[in-house]
Structures are given as structure tokens and as C-alpha cells.
Amino acid sequence: MSDNVRLIEVKENILDDNEKVAAALRARLKEEKTFLVNLMASPGAGKTSTVIQTTARLKEAFNIGVLEADIDSMVDAEKVAATGITAIQMRTGGFCHLDASMVGDGLDAIGSQDFDLILLENVGNLVCPAEFDTGSALNAMILSVPEGDDKPLKYPLMFSVCEVVLINKIDTCEHFDFDRARFEEGVKKVNPSCTLFDISCRTGEGIDAWVAWLKERTKAHNA
């Protein structure tokens, strides 16, 4: 290197800014007694259907709000709102994930202090949402059977950040050669304490067990 070249030490994690905003949101939501669930999945895994099935069973127990993230459409929020649940569509304007400051804007818009439970439907994608902390108290993901049992090996980061994984469309297992045991082994490899629920939004199978678990978690957070 010539004399006029300098090496400047930076030593900075580029996700730090987002993590600070996320931590502040988590503290605020704890204070407000609002349990924020970040729901992640591939497109078509059944995020909106799961939101509708879940809110239908919990709307007597809690005041529930839904934040829908979408690259650019209102379809999901309209579907949820049609069931009588307050839903806000957050357009990400082409972004592939939500970051904590976008979620903060969404929480302000919906008035988070008025809700016991807010379900955040992240952008459909298994890559970027795993890397950006949203400020949620719970990361959950939905994997649908047709996607295949090898997904934990392909997207280890996503499976490592989720405390709970819902296996949706479980009624179609035999049609897709989905090896439930292989899938679970893949998840536990990167996340030994992960909780799994088998569900079907079409038949309603398993939804009650997941909802009972979520109810306890919500109560514990807001206590």
C-alpha cells in the first residue's frame, strides 16, 4: 500500500441499528401489555388463513389486531377485516421484509396500546425476514406440507429464529411424500427447543392446540 492509503477500523455490525429499534419496540409493547407475534412463511403457505383461523378462536378472549405486510396489495388485509378483526395493510414498497422501524409505524397506525395481541404477517419469504428483528415477542413460522420436508436444511436461519413452527396443510402429507420425522429432525438441528404443531386450515385439525398454546403465551406476556 502507498503512503496515502489509510486503513480505517470500523468494527460495526450493520444490523445493530435495527436491533436497537427492535429492542425499544419490545420494551414498549411489554409496557402496553401487547403481545406481538411475527408470523413468517413462504408465499402460499397459509399465513392469512392461519391468521383468520387463529383470530376466530381468540377474539372472545383478547382484543386482536392484525398487521399485514405486502409488497404492494391490500388483498390480505381486506380478507382479515371481512372477519371483523381490525387489520392494517402495511405496504413495504418493494421491500422483501419488514424492519423494526416499519413495524413501529404499523403499531402507531393501528394503536397498539388498544390490543392484547397483534399478529404481524411478514412478507412471504424464508430468507430476509429471518435476519431482521421486528421487535416481536414471538417469532412463529408456517411451513406447508407441499413445500417439502427439506426446508430446514435450505433455510436454517429462518428455522433457528422461530420459537414455534406450524406445519400447515397436514391433511395433504401423503400426497406430497412429506416425511414429518425428517422435517422435525431438520428443525431441531438448528433449534432444539422449537415447538411444532401440525395444523390444517382447511379441515381445522390441530388449530385448537396451537391456539391454546398461543393463548397461554399471550397471557404470560401481558401479566
Place this chain on the structure above:
Amino acid sequence: MHELPVMNGILRVVMKHAAMNRVTKVAAIQLRVGKLSDLEEKWMQHYFDYLTQGTVADGAKLEIEWGDVVMRCAGCDREFTTEPHTEAFGICPHCKGKGGKILSGKEYYVKNMVAL
């Protein structure tokens, strides 16, 4: 797609340090990126070039060091390095246990920058 917001974050850090150090031209940026990241080196540079047009980092080369994935075995509690996207991923070489907690491998870290 995903590269864009991440590169934007890197540029933000670089611009801050360039201003603090009164740098007029950044020649290279040394990054450490965890192997669990799905970013492609080629696309990182491509998006970075797009974002840095007209800034002090215009034309800066990204030098990427890929950080290993280190896990702590849930069975024997020992740490091990493991290669993502291989059959052996997540398998503890000490006790052959399958899985544990990920300790590193997801970082995006700006180490140094070379300034003119």
C-alpha cells in the same frame, strides 16, 4: 432483492466512518459475513456499485471474509464448526448429536475500510 437493504446498511456505516475520518475516497471495504447469510458476493458488489454512485465510496471494492457457522451441541455442550448446505450440517463431530444452538454465522460486520 435482499442484497439491496443489506448493502444500504453497509453503505450507511461506511458513510458515517468516512465523514468521521474526513475521507474523500473509499477504495475498499472489508466485511465479515456469516455463512448462514444467503447473499451472493457478485450481487452484493453489483448492488453496492449501484448505491454508491456519486458518493465517496463510488467504485469501492468489497472484500468479503465468510464467517463460519459455530454451534453449541445440545447433547454434549461442546462447540463445533459446521458447513451449511451439506449433509453433515448441524451434526456434532464430538458426540454425533444432531443439533444445537447457533452461536455465530449470521453476522454482517464491517471490519475495516481502505481510504485514499
